[in-house]
Amino acid sequence: MSVGRLVSVLLLLQSRGRIPAQGIADELGVSVRTAYRDLARLQAAGVPVYAEPGRKGGYQLLDGYRTRLTGMSQGEARALFFAGLPGPAADLGIASEMTAARLKLLAALPAELREEAARTAAVFHLDAPAWYREPEQTPYLTLFVDAVLSGRGVDVRYRRWRAPQEVRRRLLPYGLVLKSGIWYLVAATESRIGTYRVTQVLDAVLSDERFDRPQDFDLGAYWASYLDDFQTRRYTGTATIRLSPRGRQRLPDNLPPEVARAVESTMIAVGDDGWVEAVIPTESTQHACGELLRLGGDVEVLSPVELRQAMADTVGVLARAYGLA
The missing domain is CATH 2.30.30 (SH3 type barrels.)
Structure with missing residues (x-):
């Protein structure tokens, strides 16, 4: 029997309210039978756990019962400051509540763990949005x-x-x-x-x-x-391409990882100059043309004919625009 798991069951009941045995089992990665056994052990230890029958039933603690647990580990103290991200919390309108909750948790820690949590907060900053993109406006x-x-x-x-x-x-x-x-x-x-x-x-x-x-x-x-x-659903077709050594180096920075993985898994050498031939997944002719053009002269489309023609047409338009036709 794991005492730590019994504590986890108790905390689940305390934080979730009513929860079915299957939910406890799923949360803790154990069988339903083990969850029932742990609930029975809590009851035997005097914890007021009772079952509510019915479709929306489950197990819960007697109203008003709260446990006061001590012994938070150093790792758990560090994890306090990964419980929420300030940016997303602000998006959700709960930034002040999250800050207040973290301060209350911090105040409840022993001094040495409080210092550990503060050190963690000082050396990690989590920024969720991707590069090269303005934050999206989400009024609703x-x-x-x-x-x-x-x-x-x-x-x-x-x-x-x-x-x-x-x-x-x-x-x-x-x-x-x-x-x-x-x-x-x-x-x-x-x-x-x-x-x-x-x-x-x-x-x-x-x-x-x-x-x-x-x-x-x-x-x-x-x-x-x-x-x-x-x-x-995204990738509905394939294309066969030739790629130079420099094109292979530039691939991860210019095309999706699925395309880069496809090149690595399907490529075959086609000469002594380092060029390779590979089969890649594609979304559509227009989309694939736009992505492959990022590689300039380091890529050549062999098939399908429609994609090769689209590449040639685009290059022709560029040539005429720059007076090179």
């Missing part, structure tokens, strides 16, 4: 925070890339995700769960509809699955 982000936490629907007018570009939706927000400085809303409609870029929301109004987010919905697992599906 705090509204979505309210909707996610209160379980209320939102009526939105949304701009998407395909026609019709402007659509209206009743969304049931399940969560928010920050990816490379860009906020995304994960929400359900009548037919499916979808992902919406917050900056593409043109109007948003809280509705009177109340909803319960499915207990088995895992935001992290959904996002990982969404990314996998995005990559699958």
